Amino acid sequence: MIEHMYAKLNISNEVFAFCERIENGLADRFREIDRIAEHNQMKVLYAMQKNRVSDIHFAASTGYGYNDLGRETLENVYASVFNTESALVRPQLMSGTHALTVAFFGNLRPGDELIAAAGKPYDTLEGVIGIRETNGSLKEFGIVYKQVELLESGGLDYPGIKNAITDKTKMVTIQRSKGYSLRPTLSVEEIGKLIAFVKGINP
Template identity: 35%
Template sequence: MNDELERAAQNLQIPARISAAARDVLAQIAPAWRAREATGLAVSAKVIAAFARANIDDSHLAGSTGYAYHDRGREAYEALLADVLDAPAALARLQFVSGTHAIVAALTALLPPGAKLCSISGPPYDTLRMAIEDHPSGLARAGGVSYFEAAWTSGRAPSEQDVNDALRRAPDVVFIQRSRGYAARPSLSVDQIGALIAIAREHAPGATIVVDNCYGELVEVREPTAVGADVIIGSLIKNPGGG
């Protein structure tokens, strides 16, 4: 990398002090880059192995009538996704137009009128919060769902006391958002999600754990389902779609 940097500095006539600073930065971030590359290789191997186990071949790419009768491609693709995402089953359909749509569909299925939904990762991102609580036709107002959330200290870390207090209200569904969304907090790692799930299992043992995994797919070798999440939901226009 330093050789390429030197050539670029010479070609672009970059001052020596700036190229020296760039070399220092490269040295500082080198361990993080190596860790990222190692994770990328491990995830790639996991995905390739899942393709092999699903026996994906060109016949799975054949067109269909859309009625799903004998749709080998759909069945194999969903088996592949389930394997990659550490889940027993997967549902991937064109009828879900976005990650937010899929999340709201899942929450609607899990939350009958009178049920309680608790977000223990702070407020969800704006459009999802609109669908859950703020819009008149959202889950809370139109669906009769009670919604509450645990605060995050300074927006960057969960307050364990607030999480415990929220869970003692016996929610039917516990929601965790992996991505930071528009908040100042860092995104959550799988280990951090696992720790939150352990707290939820202790204080709300009957709750279904739902993780919004958008932007989090394939960035670690494990997915939230590997640490106890009951349902994870993502978006095919993001990481799984190569974006």
């Protein structure tokens, strides 16, 4: 029956058979993707149940948003889904650079060290960190910045990272994306290995 409809669209039996072979060959991969999607959907549903999401949380609010149950519950849902202590889910965060800036200033204090473990970060962060002189940067507030370059192969320099970490190291930042550079993008496995490595030195 379906072959007849393909024929009406001027799609030959050869093309139809070829597509079926390709789809059948990818069936296991598609099933795995479906399992991942289902798993993540269950995580979200469980988080919504755990935080007792109901129609009241979808009501509009005005003013400053004090005691906004919807916003607070949404952030609790995000924290549950991503297994974090808390979450900040706000339209006021305009970009990734903005979100990172909030994280830096929220966690770092004068005398603390920030290490970039995958080379120089995006240029939009240069002014925030103090690589480029600007008013109100982390550097101006007494936060020390260290940068560990990648190896020529594009891999992480574990000995260099270990040497850079001290008792004053408060945060290690990892840029997964290659940005404008030619290095390869870091994989999730590489990032996980680096996190375990850093915590093994300075939890």
